[in-house]
Amino acid sequence: MGILLGKTMDENLKKQQEFMLKTSVIQMERQIQMQNQMRERMMAMQIARARDIFAWFGSFYALASLGMIAGFSKQRKPAALAPALPLTFLLAYQYDLAYGNKMNRMRGEADRIMDTEGIMLALPHGLPTLSSIEAARLDQDTKDRPS
Numbered sequence: 001m002g003i004l005l006g007k008t009m010d011e012n013l014k015k016q017q018e019f020m021l022k023t024s025v026i027q028m029e030r031q032i033q034m035q036n037q038m039r040e041r042m043m044a045m046q047i048a049r050a051r052d053i054f055a056w057f058g059s060f061y062a063l064a065s066l067g068m069i070a071g072f073s074k075q076r077k078p079a080a081l082a083p084a085l086p087l088t089f090l091l092a093y094q095y096d097l098a099y100g101n102k103m104n105r106m107r108g109e110a111d112r113i114m115d116t117e118g119i120m121l122a123l124p125h126g127l128p129t130l131s132s133i134e135a136a137r138l139d140q141d142t143k144d145r146p147s
Helices: 002-075 084-099 102-116 130-144
Strands: none
Touching: 002 084, 084 102
């Protein structure tokens, strides 16, 4: 009778461990999915912001260009057109960021950095540990208590 009871308990323990493993895997997969969705939303916001800035800067560029052309036609001095060169570069950069493939090139460069220059990504003092986080929490807790 004792052997039968021991086998049953062992089987139940094994089933419980398998269940806990499955639930922790599911929880980790959900966390990864959630973080990825948050990353995608943040990227979408960055692209939308770049497009908004491009629209505003494009309008400014058009007005400034008209002003430069008008100034050149009145004075006949090429210096009136000089600001067009840097403004053109800025407009092209913003267009590339908003509508071009700049994000893909940046992602490729980030992949290269992660593959070949991983030391550049190291955190100061390394990864936080549970003990360092707990020590900081306790320190903050003692500071928050009235003396």
